[in-house]
Amino acid sequence: MSSTTRQKSMYWVIAALGIALVPQISTMPPHMIVICLAPLLWRLAAEIRGWRAPHSAVRVTLTLILVAVLIFTYGGLIGRRTAVSLLSLMLCLKLLETFRVRDARIVTSLSLFLCATQFLFSQGILMIFYTVGTTVTALIAIALLQRREAFQPVGDAPPSGHSMFTELRFTLRLLAMALPAALAVFLLFPRWSSPLWGVPENALDARSGLSESMTPGSIQGLFMDDSPAFRADFEGNLPSQRELYWRGPVFWKFDGQTWASDYLDRSYPANIQPRLEDAQWRYRVQLEPHEQRWIFALDYPAMRPRGTKMEMDYQLTSAHPITKLVSYNMASDPEFVDSPTLRSAFRRAALELPADFNPRTLEMMRFWREETPDDVQLIRRVLRWFNQEEFRYTLNPELLSRHSVDEFLFQTRSGFCEHYASAFTVMMRMAGIPARVVTGYQGGWFNELGGYVLVRQSDAHAWSEVWLPEDGWTRIDPTAAVAPERIDRGAFEALGGRRYALDFQWMRVMRNGFDLVQRRWNDWVIAFNADRQSRLFEPLGIRNLSTGQLVALMLSAALVISALMLPFILRMRVSRKPDPVVRAWHVFRQRLKRSGLDLEPGMAPMELAAFAGSQMRQSAREIQRIATLYRDIRYADHQRRANEFIRAVKMFRPTENLS
Amino acid sequence: MTALAHLGARINVTRPLRRWLMDRVKTRRGDAPLPFEFEYRHIYVMPTAFGTAFGIMLILMALGGLNFNNNMALLLVFVLGMIAQLTTLLAYRNHAGLRLDAISAEPVFCGEPAHFSLFLSNPEQRPRFAIQAAFSAAQDCRDIAPNSAAGLTLHQRTRRRGWAELKPFKIENRYPLGLFRAWSWYFPAAKCLVYPEPANDPPPLPVTGAGHTGRAVKGDGEQLHGLREYRLGDSLKRVAWRTSARHDALYTREMETPRQEACELNWDLLSGFDTEQRLSILTSWVLLAERHQLSFSLELPGKHLPADRGADHSAACLEALALYGL
Numbered sequence: 001m002s003s004t005t006r007q008k009s010m011y012w013v014i015a016a017l018g019i020a021l022v023p024q025i026s027t028m029p030p031h032m033i034v035i036c037l038a039p040l041l042w043r044l045a046a047e048i049r050g051w052r053a054p055h056s057a058v059r060v061t062l063t064l065i066l067v068a069v070l071i072f073t074y075g076g077l078i079g080r081r082t083a084v085s086l087l088s089l090m091l092c093l094k095l096l097e098t099f100r101v102r103d104a105r106i107v108t109s110l111s112l113f114l115c116a117t118q119f120l121f122s123q124g125i126l127m128i129f130y131t132v133g134t135t136v137t138a139l140i141a142i143a144l145l146q147r148r149e150a151f152q153p154v155g156d157a158p159p160s161g162h163s164m165f166t167e168l169r170f171t172l173r174l175l176a177m178a179l180p181a182a183l184a185v186f187l188l189f190p191r192w193s194s195p196l197w198g199v200p201e202n203a204l205d206a207r208s209g210l211s212e213s214m215t216p217g218s219i220q221g222l223f224m225d226d227s228p229a230f231r232a233d234f235e236g237n238l239p240s241q242r243e244l245y246w247r248g249p250v251f252w253k254f255d256g257q258t259w260a261s262d263y264l265d266r267s268y269p270a271n272i273q274p275r276l277e278d279a280q281w282r283y284r285v286q287l288e289p290h291e292q293r294w295i296f297a298l299d300y301p302a303m304r305p306r307g308t309k310m311e312m313d314y315q316l317t318s319a320h321p322i323t324k325l326v327s328y329n330m331a332s333d334p335e336f337v338d339s340p341t342l343r344s345a346f347r348r349a350a351l352e353l354p355a356d357f358n359p360r361t362l363e364m365m366r367f368w369r370e371e372t373p374d375d376v377q378l379i380r381r382v383l384r385w386f387n388q389e390e391f392r393y394t395l396n397p398e399l400l401s402r403h404s405v406d407e408f409l410f411q412t413r414s415g416f417c418e419h420y421a422s423a424f425t426v427m428m429r430m431a432g433i434p435a436r437v438v439t440g441y442q443g444g445w446f447n448e449l450g451g452y453v454l455v456r457q458s459d460a461h462a463w464s465e466v467w468l469p470e471d472g473w474t475r476i477d478p479t480a481a482v483a484p485e486r487i488d489r490g491a492f493e494a495l496g497g498r499r500y501a502l503d504f505q506w507m508r509v510m511r512n513g514f515d516l517v518q519r520r521w522n523d524w525v526i527a528f529n530a531d532r533q534s535r536l537f538e539p540l541g542i543r544n545l546s547t548g549q550l551v552a553l554m555l556s557a558a559l560v561i562s563a564l565m566l567p568f569i570l571r572m573r574v575s576r577k578p579d580p581v582v583r584a585w586h587v588f589r590q591r592l593k594r595s596g597l598d599l600e601p602g603m604a605p606m607e608l609a610a611f612a613g614s615q616m617r618q619s620a621r622e623i624q625r626i627a628t629l630y631r632d633i634r635y636a637d638h639q640r641r642a643n644e645f646i647r648a649v650k651m652f653r654p655t656e657n658l659s
Numbered sequence: 660m661t662a663l664a665h666l667g668a669r670i671n672v673t674r675p676l677r678r679w680l681m682d683r684v685k686t687r688r689g690d691a692p693l694p695f696e697f698e699y700r701h702i703y704v705m706p707t708a709f710g711t712a713f714g715i716m717l718i719l720m721a722l723g724g725l726n727f728n729n730n731m732a733l734l735l736v737f738v739l740g741m742i743a744q745l746t747t748l749l750a751y752r753n754h755a756g757l758r759l760d761a762i763s764a765e766p767v768f769c770g771e772p773a774h775f776s777l778f779l780s781n782p783e784q785r786p787r788f789a790i791q792a793a794f795s796a797a798q799d800c801r802d803i804a805p806n807s808a809a810g811l812t813l814h815q816r817t818r819r820r821g822w823a824e825l826k827p828f829k830i831e832n833r834y835p836l837g838l839f840r841a842w843s844w845y846f847p848a849a850k851c852l853v854y855p856e857p858a859n860d861p862p863p864l865p866v867t868g869a870g871h872t873g874r875a876v877k878g879d880g881e882q883l884h885g886l887r888e889y890r891l892g893d894s895l896k897r898v899a900w901r902t903s904a905r906h907d908a909l910y911t912r913e914m915e916t917p918r919q920e921a922c923e924l925n926w927d928l929l930s931g932f933d934t935e936q937r938l939s940i941l942t943s944w945v946l947l948a949e950r951h952q953l954s955f956s957l958e959l960p961g962k963h964l965p966a967d968r969g970a971d972h973s974a975a976c977l978e979a980l981a982l983y984g985l
Contacts (some may be wrong), residue, residue: 105709105837109712109713109716110716112716112735112739113716113719113720115735116720116723116724116732116735116736119724119729119731119732119735120727120729120732123729123730123731127731131731131735135735135738135739139742139836142836142837143835143836145837146789146833146834146835146836146837147788147789149833149837150789150791150797150800150832150833150834150837151789151800152800153791153796153797153798153799153800154799154800170835174742174745174746174835175738175742177742177745178738178741178742178744178745179738179741181741181744182734182737182738182740182741183734183737185737185740185741186730186733186734186737189733189737191725191728192725192726192728196725196726324727324728525730525731525734526730526731528730529728530728558741562744566748582804624907
């Protein structure tokens with residue numbers, strides 16, 4: 001185990017680690033990427049050039065420095081990313097001293113471990129390719145390491161190892177053989193209904209999504225993000241595109257720049273809830289993890305999924321941040337009247353504005369209010385104004401400073417939903433109409449293949465709600481007044497053209513097809529849990545399997561499947577590319593046998609030639625030639641004549657038939 | 660992993676347990692004459708140190724996956740676990756059906772290791788990979804192609820002259836991933852003849868007869884030494900025409916002139932030494948005499964080998980020395 005041989009197994013070890021690092025590396029800042037990849041590249045060069053391991057003092061110093069850099073980079077926070085980054089870095093540094101089979105095995109095994117840690121961050125369907133890539137490479141590395149170790153007592157490299165293609169095929173077959181039993185175990189292995197140790201909150205990277213406050217211009221980045229936010233599967237009638245307002249965080253407090261929700265006590269529950277019987281739409285939502293507490297529903301939610309709370313502005317919040325895929329059933333009643341009477345505390349909150357901001361708007365609104373005393377008339381007038389004046393819908397608006405509403409309304413006049421919702425709400429408050437900002441998603445793409453609505457991050461939207469006597473809180477979407485196509489067709493479609501170089505229609509279609517696959521994967525694999533497991537055999541009338549029963553089932557299933565696979569396993573072999581010379585000699589013998597010669601198995605080449613020559617006088621010369629060639633190649637190492645020999649065998653046909 | 664390996668080594672040295680186990684294996688096996696085919700009941704499969712460590716890693720991964728209900732991690736663990744389980748079968752299958760045809764060993768001098776060649780044949784249509792021969796650590800490794808055989812060598816130290824018996828050994832493999840080891844014990848009846856250790860600084864050879872000593876001179880002598888293929892420049896007189904006619908090539912006779920000395924190697928010449936020393940000195944005399952192509956006789960108490968020369972005679976003398984008094 002001590003020899004420091006240079007062999008191709010090492011390339012596979014490096015490759016396994018390299019592939020395992022890909023998702024982790026892609027989240028690292030550039031200098032960390034360099035730090036991680038440098039040892040990898042050094043080791044590769046060392047393999048090619050035959051360098052030795054650096055002195056242990058160098059390695060230890062380097063390790064200490066680089067770990068310090070890592071801790072400094074991640075700010076000493078012990079989160080999952082930091083822990084996994086540390087693991088990655090240590091594995092890369094381990095390569096500096098990986099010259100023996102034992103170390104190489106450690107690196108390869110831990111590459112598989114690293115691969116498993118990546119599922120903490122994403123279990124998307126692309127991770128399947130990553131996992132298969134890592135696993136296959138690591139298994140090939142382990143197989144080659146085993147061969148290298150086995151031949152170490154002989155003192156040299158293993159003889160003519162399998163070709164890369166053979167190794168690959170062998171490993172893929174191993175995977176294919178193991179898969180059925182692994183799936184059975186996956187389905188039946190008893191799951192824990194609650195974790196043994198806690199899932200640290202905010203352990204994930206900040207994901208894109210809505211945030212807890214809104215500064216006009218802030219969700220701009222979201223429009224570029226096509227990743228799915230959630231999917232909704234409707235039972236019965238489907239709402240029209242214009243009705244798809246997915247309610248998210250509601251903001252009451254405005255400080256002149258930013259809308260925030262922390263003004264009111266969030267623990268206030270809604271005292272009147274929409275009744276389930278009145279719900280018009282019933283659907284099931286599959287929500288992607290977004291690290292925040294809120295969950296999404298169409299206005300107004302008539303159900304409350306377990307573990308969630310309905311707040312007084314009909315926003316649903318979960319008790320814990322959504323750190324993994326969740327599914328919930330939901331029903332919505334769009335006709336529900338939110339707060340026919342407004343409590344004075346809420347009214348005050350919905351009218352409050354910071355002093356000394358936006359004087360021009362304030363002046364205009366006071367003037368309009370005097371002219372139009374009716375609330376509804378005033379709202380119509382403001383919307384008409386938005387529609388008729390030169391307002392532009394754009395995702396790249398100019399920046400706003402202190403009097404943001406004034407600047408937006410009278411100077412820049414360009415912006416997207418946030419700007420319009422914010423300005424409109426401020427204008428309403430100035431006119432004495434209680435108003436608030438609602439963020440969420442608007443619209444969604446109906447996937448005809450899968451029959452569900454996919455809502456992407458790029459569907460993020462902001463709108464206003466004003467309180468009108470008797471009608472209660474009423475949704476007003478000022479963006480619709482400026483760019484109605486935004487509501488009909490979605491944010492980026494409203495702009496026309498492409499958002500970035502590779503933004504083509506056919507690519508969007510492909511992405512949507514891909515989303516269906518992703519959704520199925522989510523349904524069948526990622527969302528599988530103890531609850532689903534206990535209902536696995538419901539169609540067969542078996543309910544609530546106990547752990548013992550599950551284990552028994554699992555073991556028998558694994559056994560039965562293994563038994564079924566047995567014939568394939570036993571037939572399995574790595575067909576080493578046979579030596580063409582040996583094969584040709586075999587063919588030669590077969591031809592002699594077929595023409596009736598009774599050859600004994602142990603005959604030496606010349607012996608065989610003498611015997612065959614005596615029996616077949618006409619072919620004796622050719623037989624002698626072939627046998628001599630074979631003898632010379634095998635025993636005198638005349639490898640150069642191998643082709644001549646193979647050709648001679650190919651041409652050889654015994655002229656006599658003795659049988 | 661190192662700690663585990665140490666632990667394993669310590670368990671190995673737990674002598675009584677080990678002896679008891681080996682005795683059980685031996686009684687179960689009974690006499691196993693050659694050729695011996697390894698069948699399912701002879702083959703043991705256990706995880707290696709690497710296999711154990713890999714298993715522990717899988718268990719940790721599974722615990723994490725269960726705790727966070729992370730199904731992709733669990734899938735990975737189960738696939739790797741099932742592959743590991745598959746490799747037990749593959750290791751077993753790589754071993755089962757191998758046949759130990761013969762064990763042979765050339766005589767050696769005491770102090771040199773005895774080299775036992777194990778002839779393993781693979782009578783089946785599939786190759787066998789990285790088959791090892793081992794006492795405790797593996798000593799040799801071979802791939803065995805379909806329908807062919809391979810020789811593996813085991814080296815065993817020799818301490819005494821006479822017959823050295825081959826210790827029980829293992830045929831094993833860790834194919835394909837090194838997670839599991841499949842092995843069988845074999846209790847051989849093979850022996851290796853161990854000649855006495857030649858004395859380092861023996862008294863001079865007791866040469867009788869005349870003439871100089873030295874190697875026989877090849878060339879135009881009187882005595883036929885052998886035949887070799889004709890080379891350009893060989894005298895036509897020395898072509899073995901009759902032999903050449905029977906083959907396709909020309910053969911030349913090689914001649915040599917033997918030396919005409921002789922010596923008597925007598926036990927009684929060495930009265931000042933004890934038995935083993937005498938045997939050692941006689942052994943080195945035999946070697947010297949052979950090197951100089953002398954004709955020699957050997958006189959041991961109760962045994963007389965008349966004067967002769969050549970490899971067979973030397974071998975007979977050395978064997979007599981090796982087995983003297985045993």
